């Protein structure tokens with residue numbers, strides 16, 4: 351199997367996983383995590399942590415009562431979304447969670463699962479942007495897209 355084929359196969363697997371996620375427009379991170387937690391049967395909560403140079407900018411902690419996604423207080427909305435999508439990637443790709451996540455360019459960003467979680471995060475972000483764009487299109491054009499689109503309708507009415 352070629353590397354290109356592996357990458358395509360991984361992207362296809364991600365798209366299937368993303369199809370099963372509770373994506374709603376307008377997209378809201380805490381509502382998404384709450385619904386994903388319900389779907390998985392384990393609460394998934396977003397918590398803020400104080401900045402600490404010894405800790406990553408985000409991390410996922412699993413306990414018997416739920417999964418807690420910690421993000422450094424003051425993180426911009428865009429970066430927060432990316433951290434959340436990366437950690438959700440680890441969860442749904444069923445990666446072992448005893449890990450320290452890094453960012454590209456840092457020494458932790460060496461292993462394959464980190465690269466996969468990053469790729470997943472970008473694909474999920476792209477899907478959400480597409481859903482947001484689709485919901486902005488109203489009138490006959492929007493109805494036409496809904497009728498012929500292969501994706502389910504995400505827009506809240």
Ligand SMILES: [Zn+2]
Pocket residue numbers: 436440450451452463464467
């Ligand atoms: Zn990671």
